[in-house]
Amino acid sequence: MTLEADARRRFVCRVGICAAAFALAARRTSSAEASAWEPPPRFTAPDPSSEEGGLWALMAHEEQRIRRGQLLIRDPGLRLYLQGVACKLGGEHCPDIRVYPLRTPWFNASMAPNGMMQVWSGLLLRVDNEAQLAAVLGHELGHYLQRHSLERLKDARSRSAFATLISPLGLGGSLGGLLVAAGSFSYTRDQEREADRIGLELMRRAGYDSREASVVWSNLLDEASVHPGANLSTTSPMFATHPASAERRNTLAELAGAGGGQLLEAEYLASTAPLRKVLLEDELKRAEFDESVVLLTRLTKRSPERADLLYYRAEAYRLRAQDGDIELALADLNAASAMAQCPPEVDRSLGFILQSRGERAAAVQSFGRYLRASPDAADAPMIQSYIRELGS
Amino acid sequence: MNRLIVLALCAALAACAAMGKVDTGQQIVADRLVVDLQGPWNEFNHGVDVPTWTVEGFAVDRLQFFVGIKNGEPIAKRPKDESKQRPLTFHSSMNAHEVVALFEGLYTQDGSTFTLERIEPITFIGEPGFKYSYTLVRRSDDVRLAGVGYGAIRDGELTVIDYSAPRLGFFPRYEDQIEKMALGARLRS
Numbered sequence: 001m002t003l004e005a006d007a008r009r010r011f012v013c014r015v016g017i018c019a020a021a022f023a024l025a026a027r028r029t030s031s032a033e034a035s036a037w038e039p040p041p042r043f044t045a046p047d048p049s050s051e052e053g054g055l056w057a058l059m060a061h062e063e064q065r066i067r068r069g070q071l072l073i074r075d076p077g078l079r080l081y082l083q084g085v086a087c088k089l090g091g092e093h094c095p096d097i098r099v100y101p102l103r104t105p106w107f108n109a110s111m112a113p114n115g116m117m118q119v120w121s122g123l124l125l126r127v128d129n130e131a132q133l134a135a136v137l138g139h140e141l142g143h144y145l146q147r148h149s150l151e152r153l154k155d156a157r158s159r160s161a162f163a164t165l166i167s168p169l170g171l172g173g174s175l176g177g178l179l180v181a182a183g184s185f186s187y188t189r190d191q192e193r194e195a196d197r198i199g200l201e202l203m204r205r206a207g208y209d210s211r212e213a214s215v216v217w218s219n220l221l222d223e224a225s226v227h228p229g230a231n232l233s234t235t236s237p238m239f240a241t242h243p244a245s246a247e248r249r250n251t252l253a254e255l256a257g258a259g260g261g262q263l264l265e266a267e268y269l270a271s272t273a274p275l276r277k278v279l280l281e282d283e284l285k286r287a288e289f290d291e292s293v294v295l296l297t298r299l300t301k302r303s304p305e306r307a308d309l310l311y312y313r314a315e316a317y318r319l320r321a322q323d324g325d326i327e328l329a330l331a332d333l334n335a336a337s338a339m340a341q342c343p344p345e346v347d348r349s350l351g352f353i354l355q356s357r358g359e360r361a362a363a364v365q366s367f368g369r370y371l372r373a374s375p376d377a378a379d380a381p382m383i384q385s386y387i388r389e390l391g392s
Numbered sequence: 393m394n395r396l397i398v399l400a401l402c403a404a405l406a407a408c409a410a411m412g413k414v415d416t417g418q419q420i421v422a423d424r425l426v427v428d429l430q431g432p433w434n435e436f437n438h439g440v441d442v443p444t445w446t447v448e449g450f451a452v453d454r455l456q457f458f459v460g461i462k463n464g465e466p467i468a469k470r471p472k473d474e475s476k477q478r479p480l481t482f483h484s485s486m487n488a489h490e491v492v493a494l495f496e497g498l499y500t501q502d503g504s505t506f507t508l509e510r511i512e513p514i515t516f517i518g519e520p521g522f523k524y525s526y527t528l529v530r531r532s533d534d535v536r537l538a539g540v541g542y543g544a545i546r547d548g549e550l551t552v553i554d555y556s557a558p559r560l561g562f563f564p565r566y567e568d569q570i571e572k573m574a575l576g577a578r579l580r581s
Contacts, residue, residue, distance in 0.1 A: 381510070
């Protein structure tokens with residue numbers, strides 16, 4: 001049996017177990033505290049000549065583009081894992097759901113009426129455990145199960161937003177374009193509230209701790225706090241599609257009640273581990289260092305043993321370069337240097353700081369250590385030129 | 393469905409902007425940068441304060457000139473939306489890596505992904521400078537681009553010439569021409 005076939009077999013088994021667990025859990029939650037809401041039966045494809053059929057065709061076109069595209073994260077383990085989480089939540093709708101992780105370093109997820117779900121890599125960097133991931137996927141499944149996008153089709157502005165998905169020129173060049181693309185899946189406040197409630201219900205039925213939904217929201221609001229007074233819908237695709245308010249976080253916490261259930265942190269971190277470096281590098285390339293410092297400070301508190309997180313926070317400080325940032329960067333770099341599995345790039349960053357301070361001999365030593373650890377690095381010729389310049 | 397396509401076409405047409413011809417031979421960019429062209433280009437005025445040329449079309453290849461950026465200035469103005477994105481500010485004390493990080497920020501602000509393939513020292517506009525090569529997966533259409541940039545700081549001001557085009561076909565077609573033009577570029581005194 002090939003690895004792929006074996007992985008597929010294990011996935012099918014897991015989905016089967018999940019579906020059974022979902023059915024059992026659903027029966028358990030028919031107790032007094034459970035919601036009266038029940039998921040609808042599986043959907044069938046609409047008549048292609050109808051307006052809904054047109055939307056499905058548009059989404060099928062977009063899905064084909066994603067499947068063939070360069071942004072799709074093709075890590076088979078991650079894709080199976082995400083599909084598995086969506087299936088735990090989706091129950092009998094599992095065969096209709098297709099999850100696509102995309103390399104886009106903002107927090108966002110969306111689900112189209114034909115069952116295509118997008119999960120952006122910025123979300124994967126920002127959630128701490130499987131329960132938090134399930135909170136977001138459950139919310140998007142709530143929109144799908146209640147067919148909210150079809151209600152939105154009646155709105156001309158929404159049709160325009162959907163249309164931008166097939167117009168590459170309409171999206172180019174700025175965060176504004178990204179917000180428009182994300183906005184294709186924005187809903188009314190009432191629809192958002194309904195999706196919140198259903199998402200929490202799906203979490204509970206799948207055995208997750210539903211209190212994690214408000215934690216996700218709380219973390220996002222912490223990052224957004226670096227833009228005091230700003231219209232947050234212009235800063236993030238997530239806030240372009242979901243009202244950003246503390247009230248929403250509080251409501252989620254109230255609805256979750258005493259909670260209880262699984263977090264599955266180890267499972268989540270293991271499944272996303274192969275992507276760690278790419279996720280963190282992409283986060284820095286956004287050049288939104290205020291947000292990155294908040295995020296990385298939270299992640300370093302969660303995983304204080306990880307030298308890589310200290311390195312990336314040091315880079316966020318160094319590149320932001322406000323008063324006091326270089327000292328903060330140095331503190332992180334020195335702490336990372338003393339840890340196991342310290343990335344070689346720590347020495348390069350130390351070299352940059354020492355170079356800018358005119359500490360030539362120490363800078364040469366740091367750059368030398370970096371080159372010995374990474375002789376084939378893309379920037380090795382440039383670092384060698386710094387060393388020559390410092391030695392002259 | 394037809395209405396959706398019409399709306400998409402309207403969005404595409406709205407994205408169009410004024411084009412002008414750039415002839416073969418010596419040209420002066422932004423009143424200061426002198427370049428020698430082996431063939432004609434088209435100047436694309438798209439409302440951004442960075443001279444931008446193309447041979448194959450704006451959605452295909454772009455040659456951008458960032459000329460004389462002073463200490464404390466952004467490398468390019470942000471689009472006039474309400475975005476609260478952090479400005480990409482140049483400082484004359486920056487090293488080559490830090491300058492390239494600004495361009496990473498510029499090219500990934502729409503969700504595209506940037507991978508630095510190589511950065512090496514060169515002489516550019518008569519100064520010790522740098523050349524960087526990269527790949528960029530453009531989010532708007534999922535096309536993988538190859539790119540190259542040439543930069544240097546003279547008298548505290550940054551000048552960068554950057555070219556990108558689809559990695560297969562277009563980029564290799566113009567790569568040598570761009571290199572010759574960039575290495576022969578000079579600033580008017």
